[in-house]
Amino acid sequence: MSLMFSWIQFANMDQCVQCPESHYANSEKNHCLQKSVSFLAYEEPLGIALTITALDFSVLTALVLVVFVKHRDTPIVKANNRVLSYILLLTLIICFLSCLLYIGQPNTATCILQQTAFGTLFTVALSTVLAKAIVVVTAFKVTSPSRMVRWLIVSRAPNLIIPICTLIQLIICGIWLATFPPFIDQNAHVEHGHIIIMCNKGSAVAFHCVLGYLCSLALGSYTMAFLSRNLPDTFNEAKCLSFSMQVFFCVWITFLPVYHSTKGKVMVAMEVFSILASSTSFLALIFVPKCYIILLRPDKNSCLDIRNKIHSRRSSHLKFI
Template sequence: MIVSLCSPGYPGTHILDQAGLEIRNPPASASQVLGLKMPSSVCSADCGPGFRRFWKEGMAACCFVCSPCPENEISNETDMDQCVNCPEHQYANTEHDKCIQKDVTFLSYEDPLGMALALTTFCFSASTAVVLWVFVKHHDTPIVRANNRILSYLLLMSLTFCFLCSFFFIGHPNKATCVLQQITFGIVFTVAVSTILAKTITVVLTFKVTDPGRRLRNFLVSGAPNYIIPTCSLFQCILCAIWLAVSPPFVDMDAHSEHGHSIIVCNKGSVTAFYCVLGYLACLALGSFTVAFLAKNLPDTFNEAKFLTFSMLVFCSVWITFLPVYHSTKGKVMVAVEIFSILASTAGMLGCIFVPKIYIILIRPERNAIQKVRKKSYF
């Protein structure tokens, strides 16, 4: 007598006699009548919660193996053929037998990373305000008057706002902050970079224009280079307005970056508009760098062309590095990378342009003397 290896009573179970013929309706005590002991099955053990039944090729229809449920899928019953996906706002536990609610998170001020970035932002903003106060206090000294002090004041104020706009990226995102963080970033950085471009052009014109009767000298004295700032800023404002009209930033939920967490983030809306804003900034920075580089060897005690060149070099280096790093990160780290790029590029401009001047004003005042000036300053 031959007995199949499938479970008794399971579909496909049958008993054969010695001749290979199936015994239909065998007696309840067939095993005792034939002197055989019914073997237990080894193929059809129950698949408990967290597993699904899986049939391999060549196996009998009544035999299967138990396979663990894939990631983020569960089975909460015995002998399930398919596992079930957890909803987007939930995740599977380690046993894969139930779904657990994800924790909602964001880059907050209580988070160590958010706290560190907020403290850094505050320190840099306060430092810039102190530099502005020193410049205003020493407004009549040659080093402050050189290269147009009004532009220096405007640049320091715009750098302060560049630092402060980082606060829009920290805390619970909402519709207002999502819009403000990108629009403010684009406009205040445009004001800062266009101010550097205006200062650079002022330096070049100051050295190149020596004849009092020349038209370019009248162009310089009239303050025409200062119109670069509102013109460049207006164009950036138009780009931002188009961005808001077509596809503005909005609050989004990232449920896939971190296991067990749903991260509230600001979706940029139109990615094309975002890169247009960055591209326009890059063009301004490249133009400022080119003009400053050409003027870096002009002789003068207070010629700041070299400092402007280094500031634009740092600015461009930071944002060129930002793009690949930004796209390789997700969730809160992506937000932190953008904040770090804002702080690093702004600190580079502040340090390269104003730290040498603060050093002379506060530490080496003897070098801040009128006889050291080899050129006139224009306002």
């Protein structure tokens, strides 16, 4: 550790004097200079790029929500559970905007909000996807539904998954904040001449518990979507859900080793990029195909088209028989 300190030697003196951690030696090694404070700022190119990306995608998600609300009575919107779609879109808007918490000079409030918002928002998003997958499986995989299954469909009981899963995540975050919460950390040894200010996660165990819980929800969503992968093409949301979960796993499996191998502002930028990438996967893989049909192929967004597809599918099946 002592090798990281700067030393200076005054004129007509044989001994060296160590500069404090907040200073560094000049090129002549005869004077200590104040280190500048550094963080992922809005003014620098990386901060500007991440800010613009987050704002653009939040606006794009809001436009998708407007499209879904405007066409709420069309078959494709009804078939994919309007309420859950609205919840997921609203959550994605806040997810994109939450990236702004990581940009700018951190303080105690933003350090705490970063982790609680990250864990809570993605729990809501993943539990919504899980509820949508359960609805799809329940509605189309059960050939002769029992009274309990019919009650689940009519009462929309799968929607209760969202508050239950979110409550569990809030408990985990509450324990995290009560024991070893995130705090502002200063690192004077990462970059020469700079003091990096960033948020320390506090309890690494709690942080990985939050990630582990999110991965378990994603695994459950992927499993339910995989079970309904062979549904008719008219109701192919299960394929979109499974693809989005695959991208989610790829993003966060890649995130962990890269996150732990980087330092300073790059670490913060990597976390923001992972949030943007996983949120974009939900938006692009779940909602963009539906917007394509709603806006560009309205002829496919009709009950008549659905009946024709089902009839042609049955006819082709009878030929093979």
